[in-house]
Amino acid sequence: MKTSYKVIAAALTASIAVTACKLPRPLHNEKPVLPATYNGVPSGGAPLPQWKDFFADSLLTSLLNNAVTNNFDLRLAEQKVEAARNELLMKKALLAPTVGINTYGSNIRYGRHTMDGEGNATTPGVPQPIVPTYMLGVSSGWEIDLWGKLHKRKKAAQLRYLASTMGRNLVLTSLLSEIAYRYYELICLDARLEIIQKNIALQETAVEIMNVQKSAGRVTELAVKQFQAQLIHTRSMKYATLQEVVRIENEIRYLSGTYDEKPITRTSFTVQSDLVVTATGVPSGLLLNRPDLIQAELELKASHADVEAARKAFLPSVNISANLGLNSFYPGTLFEPAALAYGLVGSVAGPLVNRKQVKGEYGLAVAQNNTAYYDYAKKAMAAVYEVKTTLNGIGNLQTQYNLNKEEAAALTEAIGIARDLYLAGYANYLEVITAQKSAVEAELNMVDTRKSLLFSKVNLYRTLGGGWQ
Numbered sequence: 001m002k003t004s005y006k007v008i009a010a011a012l013t014a015s016i017a018v019t020a021c022k023l024p025r026p027l028h029n030e031k032p033v034l035p036a037t038y039n040g041v042p043s044g045g046a047p048l049p050q051w052k053d054f055f056a057d058s059l060l061t062s063l064l065n066n067a068v069t070n071n072f073d074l075r076l077a078e079q080k081v082e083a084a085r086n087e088l089l090m091k092k093a094l095l096a097p098t099v100g101i102n103t104y105g106s107n108i109r110y111g112r113h114t115m116d117g118e119g120n121a122t123t124p125g126v127p128q129p130i131v132p133t134y135m136l137g138v139s140s141g142w143e144i145d146l147w148g149k150l151h152k153r154k155k156a157a158q159l160r161y162l163a164s165t166m167g168r169n170l171v172l173t174s175l176l177s178e179i180a181y182r183y184y185e186l187i188c189l190d191a192r193l194e195i196i197q198k199n200i201a202l203q204e205t206a207v208e209i210m211n212v213q214k215s216a217g218r219v220t221e222l223a224v225k226q227f228q229a230q231l232i233h234t235r236s237m238k239y240a241t242l243q244e245v246v247r248i249e250n251e252i253r254y255l256s257g258t259y260d261e262k263p264i265t266r267t268s269f270t271v272q273s274d275l276v277v278t279a280t281g282v283p284s285g286l287l288l289n290r291p292d293l294i295q296a297e298l299e300l301k302a303s304h305a306d307v308e309a310a311r312k313a314f315l316p317s318v319n320i321s322a323n324l325g326l327n328s329f330y331p332g333t334l335f336e337p338a339a340l341a342y343g344l345v346g347s348v349a350g351p352l353v354n355r356k357q358v359k360g361e362y363g364l365a366v367a368q369n370n371t372a373y374y375d376y377a378k379k380a381m382a383a384v385y386e387v388k389t390t391l392n393g394i395g396n397l398q399t400q401y402n403l404n405k406e407e408a409a410a411l412t413e414a415i416g417i418a419r420d421l422y423l424a425g426y427a428n429y430l431e432v433i434t435a436q437k438s439a440v441e442a443e444l445n446m447v448d449t450r451k452s453l454l455f456s457k458v459n460l461y462r463t464l465g466g467g468w469q
Contacts, residue, residue, distance in 0.1 A: 051176050054461060059265050060183050063256060064176055070257030071175055077168040084157070084164035091157040094150045097142035102325060106133045127329055134334050137325010137341070144320065149312030152305045159302035166295035173291060173466030179255050180458045182248050183266060188451040189245050191269035195443045196238045202415065203231040203436060209419075210429065223429045230433055234440065269447070289465030290383055296376040303369040310362040314355075321345045386463040390456055397453040404446035411439040 055061050068074065109130045110117035120126040145151055210227045213219040249264050288294075327341040328334045418435040421427035 051466065055176075055180060057183075057267055059267060060180065063179055063183060063252060063264070066258065067175055067179055067256045068172070071255060072257055073171050074168070074175060077164075077171040081161070081164045081168050084161040088154070088157040088161045091150075091154040094143070095145060095154065097140050099138060099140045101137075102139040102323060103136045104133075105135070107131070108133070125329070132329055133327070134329075134331055135325055135327050135341075136334060137323060137327075139321070139323040139325075141319065141321045144318040146318050147312045147315045149309050149315075149317075152309035152312060156302040156305035156309065159298045159305065163295045163298035163302065166291040166298060169291035169466075170295060173462055175255060176466065177458055177462040179252060181455055182252050182255075183264075184454040184458070185451060186245065186248050186252075186264065186266050187269050188447050188454075189241055189248065190266070191447045191450075192241050192444060193238065193245075194269075195440065195447065196234060196241060199436065199440045199443075200231065200234050200238065203227065203234055206419070206432065206436065207231055209423075219429060226429070226433060230436065269450070290463075291465065293376070293379055293383060296372070296379050300369070300372040300376050303365070303372040307362070307365045307369050310358075310365040313358050313361060316348050319347045319349070321347075383463060387460065390460045390463055394453065394456045394460065397449060397456055401446065401449045401453055404442065404449050408439065408442040408446045411435065411442045415439050 051064060052061055055064065107130050110120060112118070112121065116131075120131055121128065143150065207224070207227045210219060210224045214221065214224050252264055253260060322342070322344045324342045326334050326339040328336070328339040333339055414435045415432075418427055418432045422429060422432050
């Protein structure tokens with residue numbers, strides 16, 4: 001028995017000596033370094049409030065609740081999490097011995113001039129010429145994780161499972177943001193329709209005045225047609241906007257995973273409160289809050305574990321297999337003590353001829369590790385600039401919105417002034433048309449700027465990671 005241990009030890013030593021030459025060095029599990037300060041504030045940052053607390057509009061949160069329950073993208077992401085969980089279970093199972101039932105029956109006729117045929121013919125009790133064999137027992141196999149290769153594979157699967165949960169959180173954040181964008185767009189479309197309808201009423205009055213002026217001989221048919229054309233154009237804007245409402249409502253229904261045809265209720269443009277989001281202490285806080293960055297970091301760590309597992313593949317593997325059962329020529333004697341059979345086999349195998357394959361697998365793992373690193377660094381840099389751009393945009397858009405309101409108010413007053421001057425003979429009808437057109441454009445620009453402002457604040461919430469915690 002001691003001799004057997006010495007043989008196994010010698011074989012293991014020789015295998016290590018052959019296969020471990022020039023063993024590749026491991027990579028460093030690096031992380032991208034983000035700026036230490038942000039707008040003069042030390043890096044840091046706490047998680048954002050949950051979306052139910054952030055979106056204070058009860059009508060919006062009701063839509064979001066429906067989407068979380070029914071959205072298909074979210075369901076698909078959850079299935080990816082489930083797939084990663086089962087992958088982890090499979091990798092864990094590799095560390096434990098496999099045990100299975102081993103049962104079979106056979107009938108074989110051996111050639112007379114073979115070792116089996118010659119031996120069976122001269123052995124008393126062996127059935128001739130067809131030799132039956134029956135086996136009932138258990139067999140087991142176990143690869144001893146001597147170098148930690150299987151543990152590294154399990155670790156990689158565990159990290160990818162966690163990464164898949166971050167992927168689900170990323171889908172959740174994106175879903176909530178997409179619905180919020182569309183909800184605020186509907187509110188702004190309602191405001192746009194209100195402005196258009198108001199101007200339609202004003203322009204209808206203007207057309208009536210032009211008809212009266214034409215009857216009195218003060219204007220020509222050309223003036224009437226120009227006012228009518230302006231009215232027709234404004235009416236066409238109304239129906240284009242109504243179609244946009246239909247499109248956005250259907251997009252929300254799709255994101256919510258429902259065929260419900262009920263109109264989507266929402267608050268009015270005038271009572272919609274501003275969203276408040278603070279971004280103190282980013283960008284390092286992004287690494288703690290943004291699910292896409294957390295996912296990228298976990299994928300980087302998983303790829304590093306893959307590299308380590310690939311390195312371990314250069315070392316020999318140690319396997320033990322065993323079987324225990326009952327074996328006999330006759331079914332009637334299968335359960336007798338003499339039918340007991342067992343075996344134990346140990347093996348040491350290392351890559352020699354197929355070393356290039358192992359090298360290729362290692363090179364692939366290294367390339368994937370580098371890809372994960374650059375993907376992480378790219379996403380981290382993009383996240384920092386997304387926050388910077390959005391924060392600056394919020395300030396500029398707020399100023400722009402205030403100026404748009406002043407412009408719209410001034411041009412609305414100009415309509416009445418132009419009409420009074422026209423009736424008094426101090427202005428021509430083209431000035432009235434221009435004043436009406438400019439007032440409509442200014443009011444619509446104000447609504448568009450307000451929409452961009454709401455979008456920017458939702459976008460900032462998304463770029464800071466969302467309230468998925």
